[in-house]
Amino acid sequence: MLKVKNLNTGYDNVPVIFDVSFEVNEGELVSIVGSNGAGKTTILRAISGLIRPFSGEIEFEGKRIDVMPAHEIVSLGIAHVPEGRHVFSKMSVRDNLLLGAYTIDSEAEIEKILKEVFEIFPRLKEREGQKAETLSGGEQQMLAIARGLMSRPKLLLVDEMSLGLMPILVDKVMEILKEISKRGITVLLVEQKVQEALEMADRAYVLQTGKIIGHGTGSELLTSDLVKKAYMGM
Amino acid sequence: MFAQVIASGLLLGFVYSLVAIGLTLVWGVMDIINFAHGEFLMIAMYSAFWMYSLVNLDPLVSLPIVAVLVFGVGVLTYKLIIKRVIDAPGLTALLATFGLSLFIRNLAQFLWSPNYRFIGDCFVSDKKVMLGPVVVGLPQLVAAIGSIIMTLLVFYFIQRTKTGRAIQAAALDRNTAKLMGIDTEKVYALTFGLSGACVGVAGALMASFFPVSPDAGVLYSLLAFVIVALGGFGNISGALYGGLIIGLAEALGGYYIGTEFKYAIVFLIYLLVIQVRPKGLFGW
Ligand SMILES: Nc1ncnc2c1ncn2[C@@H]1O[C@H](COP(=O)(O)OP(=O)(O)OP(=O)(O)O)[C@@H](O)[C@H]1O
Numbered sequence: 139m140l141k142v143k144n145l146n147t148g149y150d151n152v153p154v155i156f157d158v159s160f161e162v163n164e165g166e167l168v169s170i171v172g173s174n175g176a177g178k179t180t181i182l183r184a185i186s187g188l189i190r191p192f193s194g195e196i197e198f199e200g201k202r203i204d205v206m207p208a209h210e211i212v213s214l215g216i217a218h219v220p221e222g223r224h225v226f227s228k229m230s231v232r233d234n235l236l237l238g239a240y241t242i243d244s245e246a247e248i249e250k251i252l253k254e255v256f257e258i259f260p261r262l263k264e265r266e267g268q269k270a271e272t273l274s275g276g277e278q279q280m281l282a283i284a285r286g287l288m289s290r291p292k293l294l295l296v297d298e299m300s301l302g303l304m305p306i307l308v309d310k311v312m313e314i315l316k317e318i319s320k321r322g323i324t325v326l327l328v329e330q331k332v333q334e335a336l337e338m339a340d341r342a343y344v345l346q347t348g349k350i351i352g353h354g355t356g357s358e359l360l361t362s363d364l365v366k367k368a369y370m371g372m
Numbered sequence: 373m374f375a376q377v378i379a380s381g382l383l384l385g386f387v388y389s390l391v392a393i394g395l396t397l398v399w400g401v402m403d404i405i406n407f408a409h410g411e412f413l414m415i416a417m418y419s420a421f422w423m424y425s426l427v428n429l430d431p432l433v434s435l436p437i438v439a440v441l442v443f444g445v446g447v448l449t450y451k452l453i454i455k456r457v458i459d460a461p462g463l464t465a466l467l468a469t470f471g472l473s474l475f476i477r478n479l480a481q482f483l484w485s486p487n488y489r490f491i492g493d494c495f496v497s498d499k500k501v502m503l504g505p506v507v508v509g510l511p512q513l514v515a516a517i518g519s520i521i522m523t524l525l526v527f528y529f530i531q532r533t534k535t536g537r538a539i540q541a542a543a544l545d546r547n548t549a550k551l552m553g554i555d556t557e558k559v560y561a562l563t564f565g566l567s568g569a570c571v572g573v574a575g576a577l578m579a580s581f582f583p584v585s586p587d588a589g590v591l592y593s594l595l596a597f598v599i600v601a602l603g604g605f606g607n608i609s610g611a612l613y614g615g616l617i618i619g620l621a622e623a624l625g626g627y628y629i630g631t632e633f634k635y636a637i638v639f640l641i642y643l644l645v646i647q648v649r650p651k652g653l654f655g656w
């Protein structure tokens with residue numbers, strides 16, 4: 139479904155990502171793990187069109203998307219839940235969700251998706267009219283994910299969901315992500331919390347200073363020396 | 373007499389608000405101060421004037437045409453100038469709009485001479501209306517009502533429509549707006565157009581009781597800056613209240629202290645408020 143080929147990218151001509159290749163197949167939950175500053179967020183930004191590759195290609199369902207503007211990529215079926223939530227703070231929960239459905243024209247369809255999303259996140263239904271900035275950190279994370287689902291994506295890019303959440307909430311959002319994946323949405327999850335991410339991923343890639351240094355199924359990587367040594371202090 | 377002064381201050385205030393809303397909209401969405409805003413207003417006044425004197429259109433009739441015209445001026449300004457400087461560092465964008473304002477003003481002098489022109493005989497000219505105990509000029513009353521309607525339309529558009537939500541989103545967080553599928557380029561062009569439409573309406577309304585000249589926009593854009601700062605940069609309701617405050621201050625100051633001091637009082641209020649609340653009365 140998503141193919142990243144020999145991607146080199148970065149900021150203002152400062153390279154950050156070096157020759158990264160990976161793919162995500164339909165229906166999978168794939169994770170990219172790596173520590174602070176490895177370049178995880180940068181890869182997601184390149185996929186969703188916020189930054190351009192210096193070289194290399196990104197393909198989605200057989201189409202080159204690395205030349206398309208970000209707003210068109212959304213219409214193809216890729217939703218990006220950015221790091222740090224980035225909910226529209228001064229706007230209501232409902233308006234945030236409606237913005238998530240910006241690419242969908244039919245009002246009836248939007249209402250239908252809204253209903254489905256409220257089923258997964260009943261808490262958001264209760265807070266519908268509240269400004270997003272008045273939500274707790276966990277609720278804002280839920281809102282960011284829910285907003286991502288509103289465009290009925292085929293592929294959901296999720297960046298560092300666990301950031302700043304209590305462990306109990308981390309478990310909860312991970313559960314929700316699994317649930318979303320079960321509903322047939324392909325998920326690419328980027329995480330610093332290596333253990334949790336590997337436990338739930340079908341497959342995963344390990345990123346270190348902009349290069350992929352290992353990949354395998356989640357359970358393979360969990361027991362590999364590479365991951366144990368580098369990320370779990372064993 | 374007091375009621376009379378209050379009434380005329382409020383009527384003027386609504387027109388000021390509309391001009392300021394146009395200015396604050398662009399600031400709120402793009403973080404750009406459009407120094408040519410007053411010149412957009414001047415273009416609107418001339419458009420109304422020429423349609424009146426050449427094809428005998430009453431300003432109230434030509435108003436929608438003027439609004440669309442200045443909307444177009446706004447969109448063009450974005451596409452030809454602002455787009456190229458919006459991400460440029462430092463004062464580039466500021467200097468660009470400042471340069472544009474000088475250019476438009478000089479062009480107007482060149483094309484139409486610096487002379488003052490008046491719309492002498494239109495529908496509202498020289499009519500008065502009794503509102504309870506106070507008498508107000510019909511031009512002022514119509515200008516206020518027109519401004520209120522346009523202000524409500526802008527509020528409705530921004531807060532209740534899909535495109536309005538996209539404008540809000542782009543204002544709050546440009547990159548995340550893109551991730552929602554919003555074409556931020558389009559949103560910016562539209563915002564500039566909308567800002568132009570605000571002064572388009574205001575200008576067409578003002579042309580029936582203010583002299584039209586190449587410098588006509590200078591004072592009002594200065595007042596609009598004060599209002600925007602008072603109301604909090606980028607805050608649309610703030611601009612509405614700020615406009616009313618300045619309208620009242622001007623009227624009260626002009627009556628009780630002296631016409632020659634009315635703008636001094638306006639700026640004094642501004643300086644005082646900024647000391648206490650640097651982000652404006654309604655800023656965040
Ligand atoms: N907007 C930016 N401008 C310039 N450099 C940036 C920018 N964003 C990130 N970088 C640099 O790119 C590198 C990779 O950053 P990135 O945010 O992709 O890492 P990450 O793996 O997501 O880290 P974290 O786990 O902390 O979120 C870092 O060295 C960072 O300093």
Ligand SMILES: [Mg+2]
Binds near residue numbers: 178180297
């Ligand atoms: Mg990151």
